[in-house]
Amino acid sequence: MKVGYYQFTPKFGDIKHNLKKVLDAAASVETDLLVLPELFNTGYQFTSKEEAKSLSEKIQSGDTTNALSKLSAKKKVYIVAGIAENSEGKIYNSAVLTGPDGFIGVYRKTHLFYEEKLWFSSGDTGFKVWQTPIGNIGIMICFDWFFPESARTLALRGADIIAHPSNLILPHCPDAMVTRCIENRVFAVTANRIGSEQRGDKEKLTFIGKSQITSPMGEILYRASGDKEELTVIEIAVEKARDKNLNAFNDLFNDRNKEFYE
Numbered sequence: 001m002k003v004g005y006y007q008f009t010p011k012f013g014d015i016k017h018n019l020k021k022v023l024d025a026a027a028s029v030e031t032d033l034l035v036l037p038e039l040f041n042t043g044y045q046f047t048s049k050e051e052a053k054s055l056s057e058k059i060q061s062g063d064t065t066n067a068l069s070k071l072s073a074k075k076k077v078y079i080v081a082g083i084a085e086n087s088e089g090k091i092y093n094s095a096v097l098t099g100p101d102g103f104i105g106v107y108r109k110t111h112l113f114y115e116e117k118l119w120f121s122s123g124d125t126g127f128k129v130w131q132t133p134i135g136n137i138g139i140m141i142c143f144d145w146f147f148p149e150s151a152r153t154l155a156l157r158g159a160d161i162i163a164h165p166s167n168l169i170l171p172h173c174p175d176a177m178v179t180r181c182i183e184n185r186v187f188a189v190t191a192n193r194i195g196s197e198q199r200g201d202k203e204k205l206t207f208i209g210k211s212q213i214t215s216p217m218g219e220i221l222y223r224a225s226g227d228k229e230e231l232t233v234i235e236i237a238v239e240k241a242r243d244k245n246l247n248a249f250n251d252l253f254n255d256r257n258k259e260f261y262e
């Protein structure tokens with residue numbers, strides 16, 4: 001199967017522009033799974049809760065999910081994309097999963113980073129894995145990587161691939177994903193953005209790019225540049241994520257000694 005990401009610079013607040021950019025970029029691409037960055041349609045640096053609310057959408061019936069669903073149907077592709085979600089008065093930093101038959105599900109970011117805590121409610125979905133014909137897809141969003149429990153929970157729930165929409169600012173994640181993948185024997189597709197934002201009187205945030213596809217053995221199958229727009233697709237053997245035997249004596253999950261864990 002083929003997996004890929006689209007690394008680009010969203011224009012803050014211009015959902016139409018950002019959606020068009022994705023639709024244009026995806027038009028000529030053949031892939032089974034495409035991962036887009038966190039908050040790909042809105043941009044990242046909100047200056048008020050009202051602003052975040054005004055750019056948020058219903059996840060199932062919003063323009064962004066509808067457009068992604070159409071793209072999924074047309075290209076027979078599964079898409080994981082970061083969106084500001086509006087649900088019953090709460091705003092979540094969410095990721096939607098769409099497939100050839102349309103909307104599949106939503107994950108709401110569990111571990112909010114820095115000022116995200118001012119705009120968003122903490123995610124209440126927990127870590128979810130969807131069984132699809134192309135493999136079992138789990139989702140975590142950006143800073144969730146910092147908590148090893150996120151990827152572990154997804155792996156224990158059967159994820160073959162962790163789709164990881166991101167807006168990374170700190171430098172550590174691409175290297176850390178090597179460990180997240182080795183210790184869980186899963187693939188990961190980290191889709192980061194590039195460029196910078198400086199809104200209102202806030203500090204300038206520069207996003208590190210370096211989107212990455214990592215194998216269950218911790219190989220960096222592809223790492224993007226730090227500052228260029230890139231749409232990358234590579235072939236993976238998804239069944240490799242199902243073999244949790246490290247050698248004749250060690251099994252990743254059976255060897256967990258849970259009585260000694262908190």
Ligand code: ACM
Pocket residue numbers: 038112113141142143144166167168169170
């Ligand atoms: C982040 O979670 N966007 C750093």
